[in-house]
Amino acid sequence: MSKLYFFLYLPPEIYVLIISLSITYILYRKDFFNRAKLRQRDQIVFEFExxxxxxxxxxKDELVHLCAANDIFKTARKRTGDYSVTNVYTMQSPKAVFTFFDVSYIAQLEGSNDDYELTTDAQTTLLMEPEIKYVMRMPDFDMVPETLYDKAVDILVNMDIDFPDSPVFSSLYFLFGEEYNKDRIRRFFRREIRSVFERYPGMSCLARNGKLFLFQAQKVHDINETSQLLDLAKMLERSMSER
Incomplete structure (x- = not known):
């Protein structure tokens, strides 16, 4: 009690000093974390360069529209609100434009009946836009890592496009598209392209109107994983141009 009594009757100058020091400390911490974020951002920019x-x-706006229009992450049922796109980086190669971006969205938790049980999902995505002559060769398709559920669905409706000469690829991926497009999809996935994806299991790949989206579901990549994703895309670019 005596200590509290002593504190309550300190001179006004001491209160002013304590408040000033507290404000200075708060501002310093805020500035410290802001500087840390800026250093991290500068490092990311440097690595991408x-x-x-x-x-x-x-x-950004164009990519938000592309994600929403094509529902590339299959979030239409659980997503609430628009996509948000950040950290956009672009590179022009001789045969394609590559664009990395982080996309996030607010989604209802799986199995939740409460609209307020929400989570933020985010992932790094690579958009590959080939030259027009290669676009004409690319059919629309969806390819995701194959699960037991996918195998069960395939038994019932025969959706999965398998390749007898590529058992590893066929076991890793669930590849499907419209019935009228299946022959084009088979021609597009030549042995060379299947071999590329065998080296990178766990990828999702969707083609829409000549644009190719590559990503790992709900995963924001560090720069090393981003580099691997780019290597995959460049191998695809070479495989498409060798036809």
Missing amino acids: KLGFTQNNKR
């Missing part, structure tokens, strides 16, 4: 990319946030 080493890969040949430049920051291009002018494409």
Whole structure:
């Protein structure tokens, strides 16, 4: 009690000093974390520049529209609100434009009946836009890592496009598209392209109107994983151009 009594009757100058020091400390911490975020951002920009990319946030609105229009992450039922796109980096290669971006969205938790039980899902995505002559060769399709559920569905409706000469690829991925497109999808997935995906299990790949989306579901990549994703895309680019 005596200590509290002593504190209550300190001179006003001491209160002013304590408040000033507290405000200074709060501002310092805020500035420290802001500087840390800026250093992290600068490091990311530096790493992307080493890969040949430049920051291009002018494409944010376009990418939001592409994600929503094609529902590439199959979130229409559980997503609430619009997509949010950040960290956009673009690189022009001789035969394609590559764009990395982080996309996030608010979604209802799986199995939840409460609209307020929400979570934020985010993932790094690579958009590959080939030259027009290669676009004409690319049918629309969906390819995701194969699960036991996919195998059960395939038994009932025969959706999965398998390749007898590529048992590893066929066991890793569930590849499907419209019935009228299946022959084109088979022609597109030549042995060379299947071999590329065998080296990178766990990827999702969707083609829509000549644009190819590559990502791992609900995963934000560090720069090393991003580099691997780019390597995969470049191998696909070479495989498409060798036809």
